[in-house]
Amino acid sequence: MEKNALLAGGAVVVVVAAVATALLVPGVLADPADEGPVRPGPVDVADVSIAAGPATGETVTLAVETRIDHRGNPTNNVSVLVRAVDADSGLLTTTKRISVGNVSRDGEVTAGTNVTVPREGGYDVEVVLYRDAERVDERRKSVRGVSAIKPPYLQSTTSFTESEALPPVSFSITDAGEDRTTMNLMATLTNTGDNPAENLEVTFVLRQAESNIVASRTTVDAGAIQAGRTETVEASATVPNDYNYYIDAVLLRDGVVIDTARGAANLNPTRTISVNQTTEDVELRVEDFEDDDSGPRMTDQPEATHTESSAPGFGALAALVALVASALVARRWTK
Structure with a gap:
């Protein structure tokens, strides 16, 4: 009887110890719903x-x-x-x-x-x-x-037009002199933005087509171009005759180039150039493009002279002597 009581007391002690351990130490008893570490989502x-x-x-x-x-x-x-x-x-x-x-x-x-x-x-x-x-x-x-992708100082709503009916660069002859021609240069600009465009300038540069020599350069104020409007800027240039020229127009705002365009002026009737190419080389007189106080000028060319000369000792008498000698030699050979 005492033995049974002793065993029963020991079992009670074990149960009490197990319950106390479970209460005092969390995690000792495994959760039956626990499936291990959580797998991260994709x-x-x-x-x-x-x-x-x-x-x-x-x-x-x-x-x-x-x-x-x-x-x-x-x-x-x-x-x-x-x-x-x-x-x-x-x-x-x-x-x-x-x-x-x-x-x-x-x-x-x-x-x-x-x-x-x-x-x-x-x-x-x-x-x-x-x-x-x-x-x-x-x-x-x-x-x-x-x-x-342009920085702010290069961004602009104003540019040269792109139209065959209204070309970006054109010209007309205002004075055709003997040596020099004066042209009226025109550049057409369009403002496609919602606000007026201001502080605009256009620089015209005329370069002789084959040599790339700058014959004229001028800058004009383009004024203010209202939103959605197209305006024409004009300037004058005088260049030597009988040459063909590229007309480069440069649009600037506060000294920054924001657009460019090119045209061609054929002042040599025997040769023509286009915006993209030339047809042949030409003889260039550099002195035609020399600068003075008034700009490029023509220089006078001296007339070519032809001088006849004869070598000494070959006058009319010498020719007669040579003719007689030839006759005597021929007579001798005939004998």
Whole structure:
């Protein structure tokens, strides 16, 4: 009887100790619903978009936005690596890493960053998605024509027109002299913006087509061009005759070139040039383009002279003697 009582007391002690341990030490008893460590939910790159940001004369900033798709359990330590690779050389230009952190909700999460690259050529933008330093997805997009992204000082709503009916550069003859011709130069500008364009100037440069010698240069104020309007700017230039010229028009705002256009003036009727090419070479008289106080001028050419001369000892008497000698020699041979 005592033995049974002793065993029963020991069992009670064991049960009490087990209950106390379970209460005092959490986690000793396993939860039957516990399936072990939680597996992180999948993440991948849903889309990548690139927009042009601020630009300078040398660089341009690309705004890269990455949309990350997430489903299932929370995912920790998500990050994005953005790389810009030169499309021509394949060299890495710049790298940027974005920390997204922990992603718990289902749907898309956006991660944005800016990368600055030289304002030339094109780039392949690579986006690599990481989870706990493990690469899980990547996406690539190409950007071309980065040089077309202009800094603020080059941006303008005003430019030369592009129309056959209203050419950007034209001219008319106002005075055709014996040696020199005076032309009225015209450049046509259009403001396609919503505000007036001001502080504009147009520089006309006339260059002899074959030699590239500048025969005339003049700058005129273009005034203010109202929104949506087309205006013509005029200037005068005097150049030597019998040459063909390219007429280059340069549009400037506060000393910055914002547009250019070209025309052609054929003052040599035997040869013609177009804006893109010439047909043949011509003889050039550099003195026609010499400068003085009044600009390029023509110089007088001395008339060519022809002088006849005879060698000494060959007059009429010498010719007669030679004729007689020839007759005597011929008579001798006939005998």
